[in-house]
Amino acid sequence: MEHFIITIARETGSGGRNIAAKLSEQLGIPFYDRDLLRLASDVSGINEVLFGESDEHIGKLEMMTAAKNIYTGEVLPPDDDDFVSTKNLFEFQAKVIKELARSNVSCIIVGRCADYLLSDRSDVLRVFIHSPLETRKKNVAYYSLAWSEKEIARYIAKEDKRRAEYYRYYTGNDWRDAAHFDISLDSGLLGEGGCVEMIKKALPLFVH
Numbered sequence: 001m002e003h004f005i006i007t008i009a010r011e012t013g014s015g016g017r018n019i020a021a022k023l024s025e026q027l028g029i030p031f032y033d034r035d036l037l038r039l040a041s042d043v044s045g046i047n048e049v050l051f052g053e054s055d056e057h058i059g060k061l062e063m064m065t066a067a068k069n070i071y072t073g074e075v076l077p078p079d080d081d082d083f084v085s086t087k088n089l090f091e092f093q094a095k096v097i098k099e100l101a102r103s104n105v106s107c108i109i110v111g112r113c114a115d116y117l118l119s120d121r122s123d124v125l126r127v128f129i130h131s132p133l134e135t136r137k138k139n140v141a142y143y144s145l146a147w148s149e150k151e152i153a154r155y156i157a158k159e160d161k162r163r164a165e166y167y168r169y170y171t172g173n174d175w176r177d178a179a180h181f182d183i184s185l186d187s188g189l190l191g192e193g194g195c196v197e198m199i200k201k202a203l204p205l206f207v208h
Helices: 016-027 033-046 049-055 088-101 133-144 149-172 185-205
Strands: 003-012 107-110 124-130 183-186
Touching: 003 016, 016 183, 016 185, 033 049, 033 088, 049 088, 088 107, 124 185, 133 149, 133 185, 183 185
Parallel strands: 003 107, 003 124, 124 183
Antiparallel strands: none
């Protein structure tokens, strides 16, 4: 494999970002998460803060529209009234993701509908990371020692709902539908290290 991309979609608290970081270290390739916001800001000239505010979110106005397959691949010019709209910010992130895929550098991309955006490519391994709720609650509690168990459960539910709505808005698809991924791994069962090993073994099977 001269060139490959791994996309990682993940449930809240499943350790998806940690898995991406470990893969990055072991494979010697970069991984992109919030770095995509800076890159999109550089490409568009739009303040990175605006990208941060809309990161994997959709606004109330967008929620009111009948959105399906809203991603078009077309970015609006600076003189357009909707230049800094949530949709256009996503289009710029999508532009960056597609440009990364067209480069000669292998990489890992976390979230942001990357599996959908790159679904037409044969050099992409699309991964979904999930785990039981109790495992995810323990993982979130590790970083949020001041939260009660009820607050942690509420946070996980809110974040998962946000990611699902974001994914459906821009793709028209169900975020948890296994049909959109090459492999789906239970990090609670396998552990983060086990997921890393499974992904490494799956690469030559799915990427060509």
